[in-house]
Amino acid sequence: MKTLHLRNIALIATMATALGVSHAAIANSKESVELPVKGGIFLHKLEDGQTVLMSGDGRFVIPGRFVDREQGMEVIASIDKAKELYSEGASVTGTNRLEQVASLIDRVVSTDMLKYQVGEQDGNKEEVVVFIDPLCPYCHQILKMQPELTDEYVFVNVVIPLLGPRSDNYVSQLSCVEPDTLGEVILSRNMSPDVTDACRDEEEAVARRTANTVGIESVPYTLSKKGGVQLGAFRTVEQFKAFLEGRG
Template sequence: MRVTRFLGAAVVALASSFSLFAHADEASDKAIRKTLESLNLEIPVESIASSPLNGLYEVNLKGGRVLYASADGQFVMQGNLYQIQGGKPVNLTEKVERQAISKTINGIPTAEMVVYPAIGETKSHITVFTDTTCPYCHKLHEEVPELNKRGIEVRYVAFPRQGLGSPGDEQLQAVWCSKDRRGAMDRMVDGKNIQAPKCDNPVTRQFEIGQSIGVNGTPAIVLADGQLIPGYQPAPQVAKLALGAK
């Protein structure tokens, strides 16, 4: 009988503890969101959860970027959180961001991209934010056949680097509205004008996705595992990184 009463009291105590913890989490969530609202972030908050470091909360933004905040919302920071594992530093922030970026990018339907398939076996793929007015995008485009030969599928998404309404935006919309997108991309990169009727296209949406994951210039290469590589890289180097991405 005494044991039964003890267990009953223990259950009540545990229930009270869980209630307090839930209330504290709810209070922290509310405080952090209030602070973030005052910062006028342009990117929505996806979730807020406890980080591996006690007392620090992980704020996941739409697209993949991560912020950290104190439980009372009085301190907010952007930066990398490292944990020493086996005597080596592990970038926990980068790990979380890569997973989120991979989910975001790999969630874009390939039907909304300009895709250059691998020759033979597809060993990996890269997603490239591009602009037809960008010289280094042209340089990377010249190496797409080499990447394809190495088993890398190249997927283009649009990112007008000078913003929506710019000449690059108009060109990209023309490419995406063409019946033969690959042919239109090739001709546009060669400096030839193409004509295409206006259509419902994903250029604006892809531009916004790029901004949300931290793209601020072109070309920007995203590996299959979500790693973001800003700027041009030679084909052999890109292929090595792409094949190593898990």
């Protein structure tokens, strides 16, 4: 699945055209309802070639044609056109982007922060970094797939709060659980974990700062040295594996 994050644009779904509503009428609308969209809007190209718009938390999906009023009401219907207009660092080659991702992975792996590992490193396995919010159901979907891929990969899951005050409070609790039990606590959705006095406040802060520096606005956010960056969950283990191998 290919994904592109669309920033600072006015989106108008062209479903309105099908309903006989003109662009001018939409632009001059005097009544509107704000949707609870979290993590921005993304353009996804699915495996069957269909293009859809999706909210960062995966809740809202609509047909992927939209109108950018700042681009002269141009209808954007393909991910290639969207990349041309909005992709950050569009002039950077794919090789350089992968190098940047690899550098970030190495930095996360070597830095103390609130994270836990799935799989044992034998010196030959590729390390994959996944930023997760422990309350994010799509993150849990990825976490449950990881054990099936540990023959070739080691997964480093960085814990950050992105889903509001409840998430923020929970991550603060998780910084005080025994490091060896962090993954188990998250997967079990234990909201009242046993905590110790040895809280990893600084490691929690480093994880948050790293996510802010990278510009992560929604999770799961997966980094692979061959696949690059994937925002959102994978539907199957096979799709996950294809991404990690640079085929997705």
